Amino acid sequence: MLDDFFVRALLAGIGVALTAGPLGCFVVWRRMAYFGDTMAHAGLLGVALSLVLQVAPVFGVFVVAATIAGALLLLDRRGALSTDALLGLLSHGTLAVGLVLVALMTWVRIDLTALLFGDVLAVGVTDIALIWAGGAVVLAGLFWFWRPLLADTVHPDLAAAEGMHPERARAVLMLLMALVIAVAMKVVGVLLITSLLIIPAAAARRLAATPEAMAVLAALTGVLAVVLGLFASLQWDTPSGPSIVVAAILLFGAGLALPALRLGR
Amino acid sequence: MANAASLPDVSHAPDGPLVRLSGVGVHRAGRWLTRNVDLDVRPGEIVTLIGPNGSGKTTTAKVAAGIVRADEGRAETRRGLRVGYVPQRIQIDWTLPITVRRLMTLTSRQSAAEIAAALDAVGIAHLAEAEVQSLSGGEFQRALLARAMVRRPDLLILDEPVQGVDFTGEVTLYGLIKRIRDESGCGILLISHDLHVVMAETDTVVCLNGHVCCRGTPQTVAENPEYLRLFGGRAAGALAVYRHQHDHTHLPDGRIRNADGSITDGHAHHHDGHHHGHAHEGHG
Numbered sequence: 071m072l073d074d075f076f077v078r079a080l081l082a083g084i085g086v087a088l089t090a091g092p093l094g095c096f097v098v099w100r101r102m103a104y105f106g107d108t109m110a111h112a113g114l115l116g117v118a119l120s121l122v123l124q125v126a127p128v129f130g131v132f133v134v135a136a137t138i139a140g141a142l143l144l145l146d147r148r149g150a151l152s153t154d155a156l157l158g159l160l161s162h163g164t165l166a167v168g169l170v171l172v173a174l175m176t177w178v179r180i181d182l183t184a185l186l187f188g189d190v191l192a193v194g195v196t197d198i199a200l201i202w203a204g205g206a207v208v209l210a211g212l213f214w215f216w217r218p219l220l221a222d223t224v225h226p227d228l229a230a231a232e233g234m235h236p237e238r239a240r241a242v243l244m245l246l247m248a249l250v251i252a253v254a255m256k257v258v259g260v261l262l263i264t265s266l267l268i269i270p271a272a273a274a275r276r277l278a279a280t281p282e283a284m285a286v287l288a289a290l291t292g293v294l295a296v297v298l299g300l301f302a303s304l305q306w307d308t309p310s311g312p313s314i315v316v317a318a319i320l321l322f323g324a325g326l327a328l329p330a331l332r333l334g335r
Numbered sequence: 336m337a338n339a340a341s342l343p344d345v346s347h348a349p350d351g352p353l354v355r356l357s358g359v360g361v362h363r364a365g366r367w368l369t370r371n372v373d374l375d376v377r378p379g380e381i382v383t384l385i386g387p388n389g390s391g392k393t394t395t396a397k398v399a400a401g402i403v404r405a406d407e408g409r410a411e412t413r414r415g416l417r418v419g420y421v422p423q424r425i426q427i428d429w430t431l432p433i434t435v436r437r438l439m440t441l442t443s444r445q446s447a448a449e450i451a452a453a454l455d456a457v458g459i460a461h462l463a464e465a466e467v468q469s470l471s472g473g474e475f476q477r478a479l480l481a482r483a484m485v486r487r488p489d490l491l492i493l494d495e496p497v498q499g500v501d502f503t504g505e506v507t508l509y510g511l512i513k514r515i516r517d518e519s520g521c522g523i524l525l526i527s528h529d530l531h532v533v534m535a536e537t538d539t540v541v542c543l544n545g546h547v548c549c550r551g552t553p554q555t556v557a558e559n560p561e562y563l564r565l566f567g568g569r570a571a572g573a574l575a576v577y578r579h580q581h582d583h584t585h586l587p588d589g590r591i592r593n594a595d596g597s598i599t600d601g602h603a604h605h606h607d608g609h610h611h612g613h614a615h616e617g618h619g
Contacts, residue, residue: 233418272430
């Protein structure tokens with residue numbers, strides 16, 4: 071079964087969607103969309119550095135994305151620039167440096183389009199194993215830190231006063247985001263990863279009454295988007311990564327037409 | 336409570352302080368937000384902080400809550416202290432779906448019965464399934480109070496718990512806070528939203544203006560001859576109203592310029608030296 075490229079693509083996409091949905095809820099709640107974008111763009115730099123250092127790209131992307139997140143938190147605390155400007159600087163800065171580095175490495179043949187927009191139809195069994203293992207770590211981390219993360223999202227001071235150790239939870243969230251970006255890059259590419267985080271979560275909002283219900287609905291919406299997108303891609307011969315995002319957007323639009331269900335009460 | 340040392344000497348004494356600030360100062364962006372604050376909150380005690388805007392009330396409460404680290408002085412809490420906190424401002428993003436019931440277990444696991452009892456105590460049991468973003472100001476403050484009390488805290492820190500609530504609501508909420516103290520025996524550190532208003536049940540009023548200006552019981556305030564002359568027996572109600580004027584300026588280094596132009600060191604400053612004009616009134 072796994073020798074069929076389409077089955078492999080489905081498994082990879084579903085694995086990413088299951089983790090990106092719940093994690094994406096925090097991205098939406100905490101207004102971190104641009105933050106996630108910046109980390110994802112840094113992923114290209116991670117790939118370039120991995121090629122130079124001859125390590126697995128997943129590893130390079132994870133380290134660079136996590137480093138950029140840490141740098142952002144530090145620079146933000148110093149308050150030299152507005153967060154917004156800082157994000158723009160690092161987001162496009164890392165993307166540009168990554169593109170320049172990739173271009174300079176004339177001795178390796180790199181499919182830039184696959185890096186930017188994903189190439190889910192080319193995933194191998196190792197990629198799937200990485201996605202599901204990484205996804206399991208992300209879901210376990212979210213489950214373990216759910217209460218502190220949610221408390222910090224509602225009110226950081228309240229979380230600190232009541233012994234939730236919010237800084238620890240925030241650091242964990244950054245690492246989990248870096249991990250999702252590292253494993254999801256193969257599926258949708260650095261330019262579209264944030265959409266898999268945000269769109270399913272946004273679509274789930276009106277249908278959920280509790281944070282937990284929204285996380286589950288976001289995961290399911292993401293899975294549906296992957297399945298619809300991949301079948302559409304097969305049917306009409308469209309690029310798979312963008313097709314998944316288009317499917318997610320259509321689901322979001324369909325959700326707007328539904329009455330508010332407020333599941334999870 | 337990472338920044339607060341525990342109080343080994345009082346950890347076994349039931350009447351010992353839950354939290355003790357000694358000479359606490361917090362320095363931010365080149366100025367002292369608050370300085371030389373000494374403060375104890377004991378079990379069953381209600382301590383009310385009053386003071387003008389920017390006088391360091393919230394900062395002081397945050398040091399006591401272990402949110403902000405003291406840049407000078409010491410903040411000590413009892414070992415294993417359980418804090419319940421109602422922050423001054425809390426804005427929950429619309430994208431986060433959260434019902435009143437779910438809010439109750441934000442920082443701790445609670446049984447359905449405990450949640451129902453807490454919501455019932457603050458009188459919003461009928462709103463358990465409502466989204467918190469749909470609550471009115473008064474309902475939201477009640478929900479926040481229920482959330483803090485359902486934890487069964489040793490120390491309840493309430494930063495302006497009656498803000499945005501009308502007068503009747505205020506009286507009810509103050510009554511509720513008193514009941515929480517009476518029934519659970521917890522210590523309460525309360526910040527008044529109004530320089531002039533303190534709860535009548537307050538044991539100690541601490542007036543801040545960048546440092547501790549004065550402190551005392553509302554009763555001593557109520558027995559003040561000037562106070563009685565102005566308002567007589569009307570003071571014995573649910574609210575004591577406590578008016579306070581400052582006649583000195585605080586310099587960035589923590590020293591004080593008095594009305595006569597002399598400059599004194601904040602360290603050696605006591606209430607007697609302040610020459611505050613006091614006027615007190617009460618209504619109930």
